[in-house]
Amino acid sequence: MKRKAISLLSGGLDSVLATKIVLSQGIEVVGLHFTSPFSSKREKERGLQAVRSSEELGIKLIIKEKESDYIDIIKKPRYGYGKNMNPCIDCRIYMLKKTKDIMEEEDAGFVITGEVLGQRPMSQRRDTINIIERESGLAGLILRPLSAMLFPPSMPEKEGIVDRSRLFDITGRSRAIQYELASKFKLSEFGCPGGGCLLTDPIFSRKLKDLFQHDTSFTMDDIVLLSIGRHFRLNEKIKVIVGRNKAENDMLCSLDKDAYSLVLPLGFTGPMALIKGNPDESDLDIIGNIIAYFSKYPNDTIDIEIRDKKTRVFTAKKRLLDLDMIKI
Numbered sequence: 001m002k003r004k005a006i007s008l009l010s011g012g013l014d015s016v017l018a019t020k021i022v023l024s025q026g027i028e029v030v031g032l033h034f035t036s037p038f039s040s041k042r043e044k045e046r047g048l049q050a051v052r053s054s055e056e057l058g059i060k061l062i063i064k065e066k067e068s069d070y071i072d073i074i075k076k077p078r079y080g081y082g083k084n085m086n087p088c089i090d091c092r093i094y095m096l097k098k099t100k101d102i103m104e105e106e107d108a109g110f111v112i113t114g115e116v117l118g119q120r121p122m123s124q125r126r127d128t129i130n131i132i133e134r135e136s137g138l139a140g141l142i143l144r145p146l147s148a149m150l151f152p153p154s155m156p157e158k159e160g161i162v163d164r165s166r167l168f169d170i171t172g173r174s175r176a177i178q179y180e181l182a183s184k185f186k187l188s189e190f191g192c193p194g195g196g197c198l199l200t201d202p203i204f205s206r207k208l209k210d211l212f213q214h215d216t217s218f219t220m221d222d223i224v225l226l227s228i229g230r231h232f233r234l235n236e237k238i239k240v241i242v243g244r245n246k247a248e249n250d251m252l253c254s255l256d257k258d259a260y261s262l263v264l265p266l267g268f269t270g271p272m273a274l275i276k277g278n279p280d281e282s283d284l285d286i287i288g289n290i291i292a293y294f295s296k297y298p299n300d301t302i303d304i305e306i307r308d309k310k311t312r313v314f315t316a317k318k319r320l321l322d323l324d325m326i327k328i
């Protein structure tokens with residue numbers, strides 16, 4: 001077996017520490033960081049954190065985007081969802097399968113993860129860790145330096161490439177030992193744990209579920225839009241996204257492609273909106289009223305400009321709407 005490993009480097013404390021523990025045994029390590037459209041703003045920053053962490057560790061970093069096949073997994077996870085739309089077991093299997101490919105490309109012998117037994121309710125239990133390892137095709141080739149002593153020895157330990165006596169037996173959610181170790185190894189480049197995946201967020205999950213239910217031919221733009229603006233489902237065919245600030249209005253404008261119609265307030269200051277679907281007059285009437293509601297527009301009629309294949313103006317009659325009924 002090669003004295004070279006691929007380390008799943010999120011940029012968080014556990015993955016950085018796991019990498020350092022193996023590096024300290026004189027083993028070559030290449031970092032691998034996954035990004036996805038389901039990474040929160042904080043997680044995207046953590047992407048940069050992974051770059052900084054790899055620089056501090058002095059290792060090469062490969063950044064890989066989860067591809068469209070990842071969407072199929074979220075739609076129908078074999079091992080189900082966690083509390084929200086997070087298919088953590090399937091997601092870990094997906095990432096490790098991709099890691100296996102990188103391992104071959106990089107001619108590495110094994111994989112390092114920052115997993116800690118019992119730290120996460122779904123993907124870091126002993127039974128699920130075993131399923132993930134088996135399904136990924138990496139049985140025996142995954143080293144978890146932080147909890148290794150709680151598992152049977154992995155191949156690199158059996159073959160004497162990794163010194164098992166210098167690995168750890170950490171369990172549970174407290175990170176006290178990890179912080180101590182980080183200070184011992186003089187590590188400073190790591191992010192705060194948790195909170196990086198939008199699939200664990202209940203509001204985002206609701207919007208994603210709605211998308212899966214109503215749109216069979218959605219695109220990556222539709223996924224990106226899930227974290228922008230207020231979302232309203234008018235009916236089976238029409239969804240409206242309303243900007244909450246200038247930055248979001250600008251983003252909605254930039255996504256104004258063939259699949260959407262852009263709506264602008266005409267003659268008053270208010271949010272912009274993006275429509276998915278072909279709205280009829282009654283839909284436009286509701287959309288005009290939604291825009292007027294968020295701009296506190298006082299007049300009885302509301303003019304909006306709709307830009308799709310052609311630009312047109314629609315006048316909506318002001319009326320009271322129960323937004324909670326249509327809010328996603």
Ligand code: SF4
Pocket residue numbers: 086087088089091092123197198199200
């Ligand atoms: S929290 Fe998100 S990124 Fe992490 S394993 Fe679960 S689904 Fe995957």
